[in-house]
Each structure stands twice: as C-alpha cells, then as structure tokens.
Amino acid sequence: MATQTSDLLAAAAPRTVAVVRQISDDQLDLPTPCQDYQVRDLLNHLYEVVVNFQALAGRSPVTWADKPDHLTDGWRDRFETETGRLVEAWSDPASEEGVSPGMGMPQPVVGAMALLDLTVHGWDLAVATGQPYEPAPEALPALHELAAQLAPTARQMGVFGEAVPVDGTLSELPRLLGLTGRDPAWTPR
Incomplete structure (x- = not known):
C-alpha cells in the first residue's frame, strides 16, 4: 500500500540518498548552511531523523537526546536502507491517522516534517559539498504550506532561522x- 506521505517520501528520498552517497570522508568537516552544523553533524542529525520518524509513523516513542555517531563503517549504505524503511513505515495507511502521541500533531504533519528534513537537508548537504540538488517537484507545494504553518513555532524553538527575503519570482526551492x-x-566560505 501507499499513502500520500509515502509517495512524497519515495520521490524525495532517492535525491537525498544520492547526495549522501557522494559525500567523501574528507568533506565531513565542511561548513553547511545550518550555522551550528558541519557536514558530519548534519549527516548524523538527518540519520537520526530518518530512524526516529520510522518509529513516529507507528506512534512509538522516540528520544532525541541520544546523539550517536552514525558515520561508522558502511554508513552510506545504512542511510539508504534506513531511508527505505522510512518510506515503508509511512506506507501504512494507519500512519496518517490521528494525532502523534509524542509530537502532539496530526500524523500527516509529522510525516511531512520528515519530508521537509529530507528535502531541505538534502539541499544543505549538496550545497556544502559542491553537488547539484533538485528536489522532488511534487513535494514542494506541500512543503511550502507546512513550512509556513510551522515557521512561528519552529523559529521560537530554534529549528528555523529568521526568514530570508527571497525574490518571489524565483523557483519554489529558493x-x-x-x-x-x-x-x-x-556558498561555503
């Protein structure tokens, strides 16, 4: 089966996996657009998102306090595997029903948050490591709506920075x- 969330994750995931696969070990200490994160930190964060949002699809509790280093032997292959599991977890129609007990948000919003992280952090990692990145075009309208909805709280919590003015005639990703x-x-300095 599939859901709207799993369809969008399935479109976005290979794009981010491709970026992650091309990151070399000598790029792990490069800066990223996320001011507090180097490439290594952002990869570990995104890995944690991919794993935790699998559990959130089934309404299982997660902890964000643990900060393991996921970049051990075979981490690129494991990231791809875990991303596939993320898509699979959100393929169950029950994953989109009700409210997340751990997040206090409707389940479709929680699933869209995983999509937002895959897309935006995919771009972050691509630009930090000099790679091209094209997001899944079918995901962008939903992500704009979600980001606008979450922005006030996300800024208060330090998840989003202050909005950066962007020419309204630019494409959806900028x-x-x-x-x-x-x-x-x-660009990296």
Missing part, C-alpha cells in the same frame, strides 16, 4: 529555503 531561514545563495 522560496522554501528562505522560509526555513536559509539563504538560497549560500
């Missing part, structure tokens, strides 16, 4: 990045 507090013109 506008989404600006909404999440990223400068679409960011």
Whole structure:
C-alpha cells in the first residue's frame, strides 16, 4: 500500500540518498548552511531523523537526546536502507491517522516534517559539498504550506532561522529555503 506521505517520501528520498552517497570522508568537516552544523553533524542529525520518524509513523516513542555517531563503517549504505524503511513505515495507511502521541500533531504533519528534513537537508548537504540538488517537484507545494504553518513555532524553538527575503519570482526551492531561514545563495566560505 501507499499513502500520500509515502509517495512524497519515495520521490524525495532517492535525491537525498544520492547526495549522501557522494559525500567523501574528507568533506565531513565542511561548513553547511545550518550555522551550528558541519557536514558530519548534519549527516548524523538527518540519520537520526530518518530512524526516529520510522518509529513516529507507528506512534512509538522516540528520544532525541541520544546523539550517536552514525558515520561508522558502511554508513552510506545504512542511510539508504534506513531511508527505505522510512518510506515503508509511512506506507501504512494507519500512519496518517490521528494525532502523534509524542509530537502532539496530526500524523500527516509529522510525516511531512520528515519530508521537509529530507528535502531541505538534502539541499544543505549538496550545497556544502559542491553537488547539484533538485528536489522532488511534487513535494514542494506541500512543503511550502507546512513550512509556513510551522515557521512561528519552529523559529521560537530554534529549528528555523529568521526568514530570508527571497525574490518571489524565483523557483519554489529558493522560496522554501528562505522560509526555513536559509539563504538560497549560500556558498561555503
């Protein structure tokens, strides 16, 4: 079976997996558009998102306090495997029903948050390591809506930075990045 969430995750995931696969070990200490994160930190964060949101699909509790280093032998292959499991977890129609006990949000919003992280952090990692990145175009309208909905709380919690003004005539990705507090013109210094 499939759900709207799993369809969008299935479209977005291979794009981010492709970026992750091309990151070399000598790029792990490079800066990213996320000011407090180097590539290594952002990879570990995204890995944790992919794993924890599998559990959230089934309404299982997760902890964000543990910060294991996921970048051990075979981490690129494991990231791809775990991302596939994320898509599979959100393929169950029950994953989109009700409210998440751990997050206090409707389950479809929780699933869309995983999609947002895969997309935005896919771009973060691509631009930090000099790779091209094209998001799943079918995901962008839903992500704009979600980012606008979450922005006030996300900014208070330090998840989003202050909005970066972006020319409204630009494509959807730069506008989404600006909404999440990223400068679409960011380059490594």
